[in-house]
Amino acid sequence: MTTITNNKLTDEKIKIRINEIEDRRSASRDFWDGDYEYPEDIELLALREVLERRKASKEPVRYLNKFSGTCVTLEQQPNAADDVAVYIPLYAAPPAPVVPEEMPMPYALSMYAVDAVTAIAEVRGWNACRAAMLNGGKS
Incomplete structure (x- = not known):
């Protein structure tokens, strides 16, 4: 395995x-x-x-003609991949990452009737998790 x-x-x-x-x-x-x-x-x-x-x-999904603004596939225009002076390759965009908004300090303080230390720890943990998501696991 x-x-x-x-x-x-x-x-x-x-x-x-x-x-x-x-x-x-x-x-x-x-x-x-x-x-x-x-x-x-x-x-x-x-x-x-x-x-x-x-x-x-x-692989590009289509090719954009710089001059006419039309999009073509390789089936429609076989030389589009080679003619870089005329055609721009277009790729499918990956989905945008879903990351929660940064938690501001006043919001956390109003959430908790406990104590400020707990609220601050919650905000720091939330924002650290958010930063790790945005960083993609890179240190």
Whole structure:
């Protein structure tokens, strides 16, 4: 079984894990009924989807003509990827991260009828968590 020692799930690690699952499945192919009902089967589907999404996000979805303002696909304009003087590649944007608003100190003090130390600790914890989310886990 693959052990992930850092928090970066690379394409290579995903491919290794997919191969491990498929190798185990091919060894027991006589018993597999084609249903995706076991956790490992669901993991396999999820890993394949992650690879597909990563691949799709690396490739432009359309090309914008700088002069006419029209968007075309490679099927419509086969040379668009090569003609950088005329076409700008457009990529699908990843979804924006969902991060809570920063908690101001007066808001926390009004929330608690306890003491100021508890309120300050709450604000600092909230804002530290928010900063970690915005930082993406980087130290």
